[in-house]
Amino acid sequence: MTALLLGALGLTLSLVVPGPLARAHWPGRAPAAAVLLWQAVTLAAVLSALGVVLAAPEELTRAFGSGRPVTAAALIGALAVAAVIVLRLLISLYGVSKRSRARRARHRLLVDLLDRAEQRQELDAGNVRVLQGNLPLAYCVPGREARVVLSDGALRLLDREEIDAVIAHEQTHLRHRHEVVMESFTAFYRAVPRLLRSRAPLDAVHVLLEMVADDAARRRTGSAPLRGALERLAEAVPLAEDVAPETDSRRVRMERLAVPRNPSVALDLLVVAAALALLVLPTVILVVPWLDRALDAWPL
Amino acid sequence: MALGDLEREVMTVLWERYDPLTVREVHQELARERHRDLAYTTVMTVLDRLAKKGVVRQLKEGRAYRYAPAQSREEMTASVMMDALSGTPDQDAALAHFVGQLPPEALRAAIEAAARQDR
Numbered sequence: 001m002t003a004l005l006l007g008a009l010g011l012t013l014s015l016v017v018p019g020p021l022a023r024a025h026w027p028g029r030a031p032a033a034a035v036l037l038w039q040a041v042t043l044a045a046v047l048s049a050l051g052v053v054l055a056a057p058e059e060l061t062r063a064f065g066s067g068r069p070v071t072a073a074a075l076i077g078a079l080a081v082a083a084v085i086v087l088r089l090l091i092s093l094y095g096v097s098k099r100s101r102a103r104r105a106r107h108r109l110l111v112d113l114l115d116r117a118e119q120r121q122e123l124d125a126g127n128v129r130v131l132q133g134n135l136p137l138a139y140c141v142p143g144r145e146a147r148v149v150l151s152d153g154a155l156r157l158l159d160r161e162e163i164d165a166v167i168a169h170e171q172t173h174l175r176h177r178h179e180v181v182m183e184s185f186t187a188f189y190r191a192v193p194r195l196l197r198s199r200a201p202l203d204a205v206h207v208l209l210e211m212v213a214d215d216a217a218r219r220r221t222g223s224a225p226l227r228g229a230l231e232r233l234a235e236a237v238p239l240a241e242d243v244a245p246e247t248d249s250r251r252v253r254m255e256r257l258a259v260p261r262n263p264s265v266a267l268d269l270l271v272v273a274a275a276l277a278l279l280v281l282p283t284v285i286l287v288v289p290w291l292d293r294a295l296d297a298w299p300l
Numbered sequence: 301m302a303l304g305d306l307e308r309e310v311m312t313v314l315w316e317r318y319d320p321l322t323v324r325e326v327h328q329e330l331a332r333e334r335h336r337d338l339a340y341t342t343v344m345t346v347l348d349r350l351a352k353k354g355v356v357r358q359l360k361e362g363r364a365y366r367y368a369p370a371q372s373r374e375e376m377t378a379s380v381m382m383d384a385l386s387g388t389p390d391q392d393a394a395l396a397h398f399v400g401q402l403p404p405e406a407l408r409a410a411i412e413a414a415a416r417q418d419r
Binding site: 103110111117149169209233 | 304305307308311353355373376377378379380381383384385395396397398399
């Protein structure tokens with residue numbers, strides 16, 4: 001019974017919940033809390049899957065009235081499978097962060113060499129680098145020695161306030177270590193078998209982190225410069241034609257910046273509570289009672 | 301001077317001259333054009349480090365080495381921009397962008413358009 005319930009919960013969390021959660025509008029009002037909720041949904045789905053793997057063999061052998069040795073063997077086999085799943089996740093996480101680190105290190109080396117130092121006298125932040133070229137670019141290279149990179153094209157396109165807004169946005173990504181969040185979701189995505197995985201969490205969390213950085217930047221510079229920068233850069237570097245308007249994160253962000261911020265403490269608290277409940281309740285209600293029974297059959 | 305600044309100064313010299321230079325020539329150029337009074341061995345160490353990182357080519361000529369940039373400044377800028385903008389699921393997490401990433405064709409078109417304006 002435990003296995004069935006956990007299985008239902010796991011499938012709900014990985015197949016049913018992501019769609020509506022990704023389409024909902026309220027996360028725009030509480031982006032940081034929504035990121036936490038996505039993390040809780042993902043982690044709870046993994047824990048449910050592990051719960052199924054652990055509980056199902058033991059419950060089946062018990063239901064068929066097998067003897068104690070068979071139940072014990074089933075438990076040990078289940079533990080091995082669960083260990084493989086955990087290992088697969090950890091290996092994926094290691095791989096993604098290792099590859100990202102290598103790519104960032106190389107990228108940082110090149111932007112440091114190419115930096116047009118003389119053009120950033122007026123840019124006060126010490127980790128800002130300027131690339132020569134008309135293609136308007138603004139991005140950051142996270143890591144211990146992080147960089148914010150702007151191109152000549154971007155500096156020409158934007159006015160002083162807009163440049164400050166873009167830098168404030170990128171510095172927020174760096175300060176809050178958003179790349180760690182993205183890496184964990186990327187690693188999870190890659191570790192899940194092809195049939196079961198969906199890009200919804202990855203894409204949704206990406207947009208939410210942009211919103212968190214937008215909010216921090218608008219607190220510093222106001223919404224108008226940030227929105228102006230977004231508009232001009234988006235116009236200068238068009239996305240692929242076939243992006244649907246509702247999934248175009250630039251448009252979603254611009255619309256959000258057009259109205260005043262309306263954060264809600266109540267909404268934040270509600271979402272955080274939901275995230276915690278998602279992690280704690282299944283454990284308390286389902287796993288603890290099962291553990292109690294299973295330990296009786298434990299051979300050691 | 302920080303090591304990063306030194307490396308950038310040395311690269312700038314190599315890019316501006318483009319012909320392969322000896323350590324002595326780089327050393328002289330730094331002193332004359334950029335007013336950097338550095339020890340000869342410092343310049344040698346920096347060139348060696350840049351060669352190890354693959355951004356400078358080391359050419360043997362008789363008993364001495366000559367150094368040349370592996371790519372011109374424009375080529376390296378283009379490849380950095382390419383790397384910055386191209387996104388595959390695997391690389392999603394590596395860099396964070398202000399306005400998002402581009403599919404390869406759009407990216408090439410954007411870089412070419414920007415390059416035409418440069419001229």
